[in-house]
Amino acid sequence: MNQTNHSRVTEFLLLGLSDDPHMQLLLFILVLGVYLVTVLGNLLLIFLVLTDTQLHTPMYFFLCNLSTADLFFSTNIVPQALVHMLSKRKVISFIGCAAQLLLFLIFGCTQSALLAVMSYDRYLAICDPMHYSLIMTGRLCCLLSLGCWTSGFLISIVDTTFTLHLPYQGDNKISHFFCEAPAILAIASGDTHSSKMAIFLMGVMILLAPVSLILVSYGSIIVTVIRMKTASGRLKAFSTCGSHLLVVILFYVTGIMTYMTPKSSKEQGKLVSVFYAVINPMLNPLIYSLRNKDVKRAFRNATKRGKVCKL
Numbered sequence: 001m002n003q004t005n006h007s008r009v010t011e012f013l014l015l016g017l018s019d020d021p022h023m024q025l026l027l028f029i030l031v032l033g034v035y036l037v038t039v040l041g042n043l044l045l046i047f048l049v050l051t052d053t054q055l056h057t058p059m060y061f062f063l064c065n066l067s068t069a070d071l072f073f074s075t076n077i078v079p080q081a082l083v084h085m086l087s088k089r090k091v092i093s094f095i096g097c098a099a100q101l102l103l104f105l106i107f108g109c110t111q112s113a114l115l116a117v118m119s120y121d122r123y124l125a126i127c128d129p130m131h132y133s134l135i136m137t138g139r140l141c142c143l144l145s146l147g148c149w150t151s152g153f154l155i156s157i158v159d160t161t162f163t164l165h166l167p168y169q170g171d172n173k174i175s176h177f178f179c180e181a182p183a184i185l186a187i188a189s190g191d192t193h194s195s196k197m198a199i200f201l202m203g204v205m206i207l208l209a210p211v212s213l214i215l216v217s218y219g220s221i222i223v224t225v226i227r228m229k230t231a232s233g234r235l236k237a238f239s240t241c242g243s244h245l246l247v248v249i250l251f252y253v254t255g256i257m258t259y260m261t262p263k264s265s266k267e268q269g270k271l272v273s274v275f276y277a278v279i280n281p282m283l284n285p286l287i288y289s290l291r292n293k294d295v296k297r298a299f300r301n302a303t304k305r306g307k308v309c310k311l
Contacts, residue, residue: 009168012097012184014090016081016177017270028085034282035078041285042067045295052298058136059125062118063288065145066111069152070281073107076100077178077277084177097179098164104180104277105156109206112255113148115248116210122241123217127224155202162198166190176270178277182258183269203259211252218245243288250280 018024049055049064077100084090092100124132163181166188176183181199185192221241254276258269289295 007169009094009170009172011091011093011172012179013173014084014092014177014179015173015175016084016090017274024085028082031078031085031278032082034278035074035082037286038074038078038282039071041282041289042071044299045285045289046071048295048298048302052301055294055298058121058141059118060294061141062114062121062145065148066114066118067285069107069110069114070284073104073111074278074281076103076107081177081278092179094168097174097184098160100179101163101181101184102156102160104178105159106152108152108255108276109155110148110152111251112206112210113151114145115244115251116213117144117148118244119214119217119248122244123220126221126241151206155206159199159202162195166192166195176273178273180258180273199259203256207252207255207260211256214248214252243292246287247284250283251276254280 016024017027045067046064049060049067080092080100121136124136128135159181163184166185167190168187169189171187171189174183174187185195185199188195218241254272257272258276289299
């Protein structure tokens with residue numbers, strides 16, 4: 001879309017990951033495969049948690065919320081990216097871009113808060129098992145979950161407002177495959193300092209604050225586990241935390257690289273975004289299912305029930 005220097009942008013052109021037709025076709029096949037695994041994996045995990053009574057515990061309640069956020073997070077970005085990989089004109093309207101940015105932030109910020117809450121849950125389960133059931137009640141679980149989703153919504157409103165309130169005139173080419181705040185701000189016509197500072201402060205709240213809580217929780221967990229007398233007790237404690245800790249590392253490292261540190265190039269920013277926007281939502285259910293005996297048991301039981309129903 002041709003824009004004059006003084007005309008307000010009504011649509012954006014997403015440049016995507018590559019302008020090579022052959023590379024775009026290869027990327028389409030790879031990303032489509034990842035997305036299908038993401039959808040199936042997260043839906044399966046949600047189904048197992050909802051239908052297996054032995055998974056009706058706080059840990060799996062929060063895991064179900066995380067899978068829901070993962071599913072919507074990926075679906076908000078990947079389908080349109082796939083369409084653009086097969087299109088010559090990769091256009092998104094201003095309103096569509098605003099909606100994608102808002103939803104991306106809602107689900108992404110909610111994921112961050114949920115991971116912190118899940119670390120607190122593991123802290124209570126390992127460091128204070130005698131009072132775990134008294135503290136982590138169904139009511140508290142619902143309130144913590146509601147708080148995660150509410151914080152995600154509020155922070156996304158702030159970030160989206162500070163990103164899109166700026167004038168966008170002339171240049172409408174976003175060097176990205178979806179509408180993300182840093183990439184959008186790069187083509188803003190006005191002074192972006194206040195917007196970048198606001199987004200940085202929101203990043204401190206939704207990235208660094210949860211990371212601090214997670215570090216404190218796991219610090220206490222490690223001390224408690226080291227003090228355990230039996231090797232079997234230590235192994236069981238670490239096994240319940242290993243999957244969550246791996247997901248935490250993957251999520252926060254890429255998130256902090258995008259929003260809390262300067263990027264050396266636009267291409268680096270795209271690659272980091274591919275990891276946490278496309279790959280991470282696929283890895284989360286795989287990590288929890290492959291490393292978790294309870295989830296594998298629930299899957300086997302669901303498979304047996306399916307076979308019985310067919311008979």
